[in-house]
Amino acid sequence: MVRKYNVVVVGLGIIGSASLWRLSHSSSNVLGIDAGAPINLSGSSHGASRIFRQAYWEGEAYLPLLSLSGDLWRELDDTCDRRLIVETGGLFVGPVASGVVRQSVETARRGNIKHEVLSDTEIGRSFPAFQVQEGMEGVYEAGAFTVAADDSKCHMLNVAVRQGAELRFGASVVSIVRSSKGLTLRLSDGVLIHANRVVLATGLGMSTDLISDLCGLIEPKSVPVYWFRPKLNNDLNFAEEFPAFLYQLPDGRLLYGTPQIGSEEAGIKIGFHNHQQVIFEPEMHRQAVAESCVDEISACIEQVFPGLNSTPYAHRKCIYTMSRDGSFIIDEAANLPGVFYASACSGHGFKFATGLGHLLAKAASSGVLDDSVAIFSAKRFI
Template sequence: MHKSYTAVVVGLGVVGSATLWRLAQQQQDVLGLEAGAPINLQGSSYGGSRIFRQAYWEGSDYLSLLAEADLGWRELQATSHRPLLHYSGGLFIGPIRSGVVSGSAASAKAGGIAHQRLTAAEVEARFSVFRADENMEAVFEQGAFTIAADDARLQMLNQAVAHGAQMRFGSHVQEITRVESEFLLRLSDGQSVLAQKVVLATGAGLAGSLIPDLSGLLRPRSVPIYWCAFKSGAEQLFANFPAFLYELEDGRLLYGTPQIDNAEPGIKIGFHNHQQSALDLRTQLEPASDAQIEEISACVSRVFPDLIARPYASRKCVYTMTPDEAFIIGESKELPGVFYVSACSGHGFKFAPALGSCLARALAGQSLALQVPAFSRERFSH
């Protein structure tokens, strides 16, 4: 006999972890399956820090999810004795009328998000470690914060288990088939499980063949990230360093987070929309190339003169890109009762508590089309 669950969540990155947590809170009999380890260096969710911001330059479609996610992160923090949220604020800089600045300001205004507009001179006066050309401006969001990413995701799993969820690591789901009123999931270790409902939150794995709904839509990308150390005697200058976005004149978009613990000293920094290459898991654990390091070093030297420009470390993250770089959340047409989420195009971590709640509600019968209409698969069918 195969064990039968109310729901099985496949993939325990941050969105899958949040979904398992929310389903377990409903006292569902749920199982989480993860092909890798609890911290998977070949995935999208690992690492010490992520940015949470609601002055969202990507557009107002995200505002309701961001508001729900904000509450979810605070709820998670209340369950933990460890600091998961670091209230750094967020500084979003770019040329006057650039997409990052104008979009952040517009979303902040639409969502009633507390923020300030700053000139380049005001940026340098308030945040002396930044260099901003006189043709630049910024939005500062006081309520933005930096998430302790690994600790927060593992706390979601802790909470899921505390509410009765089960988890298995190190086994791939090879096939999902309908068996009468349930789904049979065949695993790579030779075992199988049954589920009334299934959630696929496998990141780049959604580009594979478990369901055909997303065939040809997703592009998994490898994106390097870096850590730069403080120059001698400069560490105190970064005491109030905000999470940031910094759009350069040529459109390259830098992002970064402050040091929130000693495991990743200095400043984390990378390009959001640049230095991307097709994902190759055979090389994913290798550091960035010399050419990539030289390019980021030149930017660090220009923008942060109090950092040692050449990174002391680099790793790679996975972005699973959609054609419009927005999310895809839905229910399979081929296998109704199998839901999919993710393909978050490199900016989905912050939304995880809200996405988990959306999926938990969907499994209870609430329409995803009504909850998240902007992120339906159907927008690519026209």
């Protein structure tokens, strides 16, 4: 028997899970499908923590979506017995004229986001874990927080199921076609599913042939991330006094990091946001992080965080699905009306997941994408 659903969400990473969570509040008869497991070790990103910040150096165009996303993260947290957001604050450091400093300040001012600008001396006094070079500045956003990533995604799915959504793991969607019954999805096990509308959020899988819109517009990259433990003899409390951070080095390399927020992942998670990126190739991605990459970030840790062991105790590879301009692509499939997709989050999409999920759910319910995401349309590349 062929099942029919109002909406099918394909891909249950953080954006797909957020879409299903929001859909379950307003729509009955919804299904979420993922080729992997609920916690997918082959997914795009890894680690128990993510940064949420609104003093966004990437630009003020993101402010409306950041505001929506922040409200929804707190709503999600309020419904969970476990702590999903931790009020760590966010510290964004760089040379005085750097984009991380100047543009974070500009966005914070435009968005009326509470922030402080700190000199190198003030950073050292307030955040002694950071060894800041003379002539640097920092922007401290007290309202920034750290998200418990896996717990948040699992809670989204749990809420959706309690609201009546169905989940199916271990089967991929191999085709979507329009038929007299609406949209027909064929799964890898041969099962056919009919849907009125579809939300597509398959990350790296968006570069496959389910839709043709993104052909030539996205490029997956393999990017390592590392975990560091404090030195045994250091006097700093990295568990309670360490903010989520960005740190732009004088040569332009940008470090990011999150503190330990739970017992399941020890130490500080740190990586380069704009460096050590190589074109994604499945075989290479499965190999260990190159020793030269480990040596490079270890040298940075010695320089910036003398209280941490500079050799990472663990490392993994994430996948950045990059667009040409480093922003998102959110649209309705040109040749498959009723299929709404989000892709190419370009390495900074997790914090927006609640807002993007809300807007994709709204589009799947109404049949129309909200005007607020028009700036992310694939049409901008035409």
